[in-house]
Amino acid sequence: xxxxxxxxxxxxxxxxxxxxxxxxxxxxxxxxxxxxxxxxxxxxxxxxxxxxxxxxxxxxxxxxxxxxxxxxxxxxxxxxxxxxxxxxxxxxxxxxxxxxxxxxxxxxxxxxxxxxxxxxxxxxxxxxxxxxxxxxxxxxxxxxxxxxxxxxxxxxxxxxxxxxxxxxxxxxxxxxxxxxxxxxxxxxxxxxxxxxxxxxxxxxxxxxxxxxxxxxxxxxxxxxxxxxxxxxxxxxxxxxxxxxxxxxxxxxxxxxxxxxxxxxxxxxxxxxxxxxxxxxxxxxxxxxxxxxxxxxxxxxxxxxxxxxxxxxxxxxxxxxxxxxxxxxxxxxxxxxxxxxxxxxxxxxxxxxxxxxxxxxxxxxxxxxxxxxxxxxxxxxx
Amino acid sequence: xxxxxxxxxxxxxxxxxxxxxxxxxxxxxxxxxxxxxxxxxxxxxxxxxxxxxxxxxxxxxxxxxxxxxxxxxxxxxxxxxxxxxxxxxxxxxxxxxxxxxxxxxxxxxxxxxxxxxxxxxxxxxxxxxxxxxxxxxxxxxxxxxxxxxxxxxxxxxxxxxxxxxxxxxxxxxxxxxxxxxxxxxxxxxxxxxxxxxxxxxxxxxxxxxxxxxxxxxxxxxxxxxxxxxxxxxxxxxxxxxxxxxxxxxxxxxxxxxxxxxxxxxxxxxxxxxxxxxxxxxxxxxxxxxxxxxxxxxxxxxxxxxxxxxxxxxxxxxxxxxxxxxxxxxxxxxxx
Numbered sequence: 001x002x003x004x005x006x007x008x009x010x011x012x013x014x015x016x017x018x019x020x021x022x023x024x025x026x027x028x029x030x031x032x033x034x035x036x037x038x039x040x041x042x043x044x045x046x047x048x049x050x051x052x053x054x055x056x057x058x059x060x061x062x063x064x065x066x067x068x069x070x071x072x073x074x075x076x077x078x079x080x081x082x083x084x085x086x087x088x089x090x091x092x093x094x095x096x097x098x099x100x101x102x103x104x105x106x107x108x109x110x111x112x113x114x115x116x117x118x119x120x121x122x123x124x125x126x127x128x129x130x131x132x133x134x135x136x137x138x139x140x141x142x143x144x145x146x147x148x149x150x151x152x153x154x155x156x157x158x159x160x161x162x163x164x165x166x167x168x169x170x171x172x173x174x175x176x177x178x179x180x181x182x183x184x185x186x187x188x189x190x191x192x193x194x195x196x197x198x199x200x201x202x203x204x205x206x207x208x209x210x211x212x213x214x215x216x217x218x219x220x221x222x223x224x225x226x227x228x229x230x231x232x233x234x235x236x237x238x239x240x241x242x243x244x245x246x247x248x249x250x251x252x253x254x255x256x257x258x259x260x261x262x263x264x265x266x267x268x269x270x271x272x273x274x275x276x277x278x279x280x281x282x283x284x285x286x287x288x289x290x291x292x293x294x295x296x297x298x299x300x301x302x303x304x305x306x307x308x309x310x311x312x313x314x315x316x317x318x319x320x321x322x323x324x325x326x327x328x329x330x331x332x333x334x335x336x337x338x339x340x341x342x343x344x345x346x347x348x349x350x351x352x353x354x355x356x357x358x359x360x361x362x363x364x365x366x367x368x369x370x371x372x373x374x375x376x377x378x379x380x381x
Numbered sequence: 382x383x384x385x386x387x388x389x390x391x392x393x394x395x396x397x398x399x400x401x402x403x404x405x406x407x408x409x410x411x412x413x414x415x416x417x418x419x420x421x422x423x424x425x426x427x428x429x430x431x432x433x434x435x436x437x438x439x440x441x442x443x444x445x446x447x448x449x450x451x452x453x454x455x456x457x458x459x460x461x462x463x464x465x466x467x468x469x470x471x472x473x474x475x476x477x478x479x480x481x482x483x484x485x486x487x488x489x490x491x492x493x494x495x496x497x498x499x500x501x502x503x504x505x506x507x508x509x510x511x512x513x514x515x516x517x518x519x520x521x522x523x524x525x526x527x528x529x530x531x532x533x534x535x536x537x538x539x540x541x542x543x544x545x546x547x548x549x550x551x552x553x554x555x556x557x558x559x560x561x562x563x564x565x566x567x568x569x570x571x572x573x574x575x576x577x578x579x580x581x582x583x584x585x586x587x588x589x590x591x592x593x594x595x596x597x598x599x600x601x602x603x604x605x606x607x608x609x610x611x612x613x614x615x616x617x618x619x620x621x622x623x624x625x626x627x628x629x630x631x632x633x634x635x636x637x638x639x640x641x642x643x644x645x646x647x648x649x650x651x652x653x654x655x656x657x658x659x660x661x662x663x664x665x666x667x668x669x670x671x672x673x674x675x676x677x678x679x680x681x682x683x684x685x686x687x688x689x690x691x692x693x694x695x696x697x698x699x700x701x702x703x704x705x706x707x708x709x710x711x712x713x714x715x716x
Binding site: 010014015017021022025026027028029031032035043044045046047048049088115175178179186187190191192194195196197198199202204207208210211212213215216217218219220221223224225226227228229230231236242243246247248250251252254255258275278282283284287301308311312313314315318319332335336339342346349350353356360361362363366368371375376 | 385388391392395396397399400403404407430431433434435437439440441442444448449450451452453455456459462508511512515516518519521522525527528529530531532533534535536537538539541542543544545546549556557559563588593596598601602605614625650651653656657660661662664665673675676677680682686689690692693694697698699700702703705707708710711715
C-alpha cells in the first residue's frame with residue numbers, strides 16, 4: 001500500500017502533463033481552424049474560444065409595420081416574430097427604449113409610449129395590442145438581449161475558393177502549388193533510386209567517399225544556391241517559371257532521397273540479391289524487379305517528405321517561380337503577402353491559411369506511419 | 382498551355398526519359414561495348430560491371446553538381462566580387478565581408494541567430510524528450526503523439542499565421558481575440574501589448590513557433606530511441622530501488638545520448654536556415670533579424686549580390702562543423 005500511492009500519484013501526474021502538452025500544442029491550430037468558420041463580426045468581437053459557447057448579444061429589431069395590424073374584436077393587434085425563423089436565439093430581457101433596453105424579461109407585458117401594450121416571449125414571438133389603431137409607417141423598435149447559440153459559416157471558404165470576383169482568392173494559387181509539387185515530388189524519386197542502388201549494392205572505388213559527400217550535402221543550406229542558380233537559369237533560358245522550380249526542387253531534394261533510399265536498400269537481405277545474380281539476372285533487372293518493389297516503404301517516405309517540403313516551401317518558389325505575370329503565385333507566397341497587406345482580416349487569412357494547411361494535414365494523418373519511418377531512417381545517426 | 386497540363390507532361394517526359402536512359406545505357410553497355418560473349422566474355426563482364434555503377438549514378442551526380450556543388454563555389458566567388466552593370470564582375474577581395482561586418486543589421490542578425498541556436502534546439506529537444514517519455518507510458522500515448530507531431534506537416538508560413546493570431550492585439554477596452562493578450566489582460570488587468578514589437582520578447586515569441594514545430598520531430602526520434610533501450614538495464618535499476626526520475630535521468634538518458642545529439646544538430650541546421658517565420662511575422666523589423674532573412678533582404682531587396690552571397694557563406698560556415706560531424710558519424714556507422 002505504501003508503495004502503491006506514490007505510484008498512482010505519478011500515473012495521474014503523467015496523464016495530466018500529457019493532457020496539458022496536447023492542449024498546448026493543438027490550441028493555436030484549433031484557433032485558426034475555428035476562426036475560419038466565423039464571420040468578420042464574430043472574429044472581431046470575441047475570442048475564438050468563445051465561439052464554442054452560446055454568446056450574449058444586444059440586438060435592435062423592429063416589429064412588423066402598423067399597416068399589417070388586424071382588428072380582433074375591440075382591439076387592434078400586430079403579431080409576429082422578432083427574429084428570423086432559422087435563428088435559434090433565446091430572449092433574456094427586452095425593452096422598447098434605448099435608455100432601458102432590459103426593462104422587461106421574456107413573457108412580460110410592457111407599455112408602449114404611444115399607448116397600448118406589447119408582450120414578447122422567450123422565442124421572440126410578440127403581440128402588440130391597443131384599443132386605438134396603430135399609426136406611423138415603421139414598426140416598433142425592440143431592444144433585445146439574447147443568447148445566440150454557436151454559429152459557424154462556410155461563407156469564408158466560399159469566398160476564398162469559389163468566388164470568381166475575388167482577386168485574392170486561393171483557387172489559382174492552389175493549382176499553382178499543385179503544379180509545383182507533383183512533378184517536383186515524382187521526378188527525383190527515380191533518379192535517386194538508381195543512385196541509391198549503386199551506392200548500396202555495387203562495389204566500386206570511391207563509393208564511401210560519395211556516400212560521405214551525400215551526407216555532407218544533406219545539410220548544405222540552399223541559401224547558398226539561390227543566386228548562382230537563378231543566374232544559371234536566366235543564362236540558359238529557363239528563366240523564372242515552373243520548369244526552373246521543378247529542377248531546383250529536384251536538385252535540393254536529391255541528397256535526402258539518395259540517403260534515405262540507400263540506407264533502406266542496404267538493409268535489404270543480401271541473399272535475395274546474390275541469388276538473383278547467380279541466376280543470371282542483370283543489375284538492371286535486379287533493380288527493377290526486386291529492389292524497387294521491396295523499397296516501396298522508403299520510396300513512400302521520401303515522397304511524403306518531398307511533397308510536404310515542396311508544398312510548404314516559400315523560399316524556392318519566391319526565387320525561382322514567381323514572375324511578373326502574377327499567374328505563378330503559390331499559396332504560401334500569397335498568404336505572406338496577405339499577412340502584410342491585410343493583417344487584420346482574420347476571416348480571410350485564417351481561411352486561406354487553412355486551405356493551404358489542409359492538404360499536408362490530411363496527408364499527415366493518413367500516412368503518418370511512413371513519415372515516422374522516413375524520419376527515423378533519414379536522421380543521420 | 383495550362384501549367385497544370387505542362388506539369389503532367391513534365392512528369393511523363395521526365396520519368397520516361399529517366400527510364401529510357403537507364404534502360405538504354407545498360408543495354409548499350411552489355412551488348413554493344415562489352416558484349417558478354419566470345420573469347421573476351423569474362424573480361425567484358427568485369428569491365429561492364431566496373432562502369433555500370435557510374436551509369437546508375439550519372440543523373441544524380443549531374444543534378445547534385447549543378448544544383449548544390451557548383452552554386453557553393455559560385456557563391457564564394459560572388460561574395461568576393463562586385464556586380465557591375467552588363468553582367469560583369471570585379472574582384473573586390475574581402476570588401477563585401479567588411480561592409481557586412483560594419484552593418485548593424487548584420488550584427489543584430491548574427492546575435493539573434495546565436496540566441497536561436499542556444500534556445501530552439503535545447504527547448505525542442507527537451508520538450509521532445511519529455512513528450513516521448515511521458516506518452517510511452519500511457520494508453521492514449523499514440524494519439525497524443527500525433528497531436529504533438531502534427532505541426533511538422535504545417536508550413537512555416539501556416540504556422541506564422543497560426544501564431545500571429547495567438548499574438549494578435551486589439552485596442553485596450555475591446556475584447557481581445559489573441560489568446561496571449563486575453564490571458565495577459567485578464568491576469569494583469571493592464572493594457573494589451575503588441576507583442577511582436579516588444580523588444581526583446583518578440584524574438585522569443587518567434588522562437589516559440591519553431592519550437593512548436595520541431596518538438597514533434599524530436600519526440601518521434603527520441604521515442605524510438607527510448608524504446609530501443611534494453612529492458613534489463615531498466616529492470617536492474619528498479620531492483621536496486623531507483624525511483625522513476627533516477628531511472629529516466631541516470632539510466633535512460635545516458636543510453637540515448639547519441640540520439641539526443643543527432644536531434645540537437647538536426648534542429649540546429651534547421652534553425653540556421655530559418656527564413657519563412659521571420660519573413661512572414663516581422664520581416665526582421667523590431668530587432669528580430671536573422672541571417673537567412675538578412676541574406677534574402679540583401680539579395681532581392683537591396684539587390685546586393687556581393688553582401689548577400691557573403692551572408693550565405695556565413696550560414697554555410699556555421700553549418701560546416703555539423704557537416705563534418707555528420708560525415709564522421711555516417712562513416713562510423715557504415716563500417
